Amino acid sequence: MKFGVYSVLAIVAFLPVGARADSVADCNDGSNPTQQIRGCTKVIARTMLGDPLSTAYMNRGIAYAQRNDMKKAIADFTSSINANSANNFAYYNRGNVYLDLGKAQQAADDYSKAIALAPDMSPALLNRGIAYEMLGDRTASIADYRAALVLEPMLQAASEGLKRLGVVSLVGE
Structure with a gap:
């Protein structure tokens, strides 16, 4: 996938x-x-x-x-x-490869570096949320999906991630 x-x-x-x-x-x-x-x-x-x-x-x-x-x-x-x-896209893209390979922790680490360099990078927040979800860290995953939606309210994949985790609202659980 x-x-x-x-x-x-x-x-x-x-x-x-x-x-x-x-x-x-x-x-x-x-x-x-x-x-x-x-x-x-x-x-x-x-x-x-x-x-x-x-x-x-x-x-x-x-x-x-x-x-x-x-x-x-x-x-x-x-x-x-x-x-x-300082190339946030290089961290982001390496994270994508790690995520594709199922190496969720390495992916999350790279997404975190990309986000540290570019805090408004909604795709990195979304994908780190996916990585955290793969790692079983529900709280961190929800936080990243919500942060991605704040930056990009129509980001369907983040909304779907929240739904998978049983979160129906952006504000409350």
């Missing part, structure tokens, strides 16, 4: 002189994972700067995840975090 929604960021920061525009375009194009992996690999080989390198690793990790190569996806998301530890 796939829980994660993989985020795609465009590489808009500085690129070194050797980086070709078509490699960058391929790295940013999520419609063809094979082409995206090839483009991101070229960008990574030519990029030394933290933000663009982090984004290239993240985009390639997304492509690997879409191809169900979760080991490579996790490695690239980790490399993305190593290149820029």
Whole structure:
């Protein structure tokens, strides 16, 4: 069962002189994972700067995840975090892979890091709620579903999570 929604960021920061525009375009194009992996690999080989390198690793990790190569996806998301530890989307996406693999505690830890960097990241709150639900932590799960709904009131998956846990109201149990 796939829980994660993989985020795609465009590489808009500085690129070194050797980086070709078509490699960058391929790295940013999520419609063809094979082409995206090839483009991101070229960008990574030519990029030394933290933000663009982090984004290239993240985009390639997304492509690997879409191809169900979760080991490579996790490695690239980790490399993305190593290149820029403030990349909340890298933590979020690595959490999605962990959640897809049934590693709920690792997923919750990554979502917590993403939320610490971006407290208004409703998808991370939603998915951490799912992870907590998988771990059997009803109280934490309810809190995250509610927080996600405060940010995004029409978030159906959060409402469904509350219903699964027997919570009928956003305010009371």
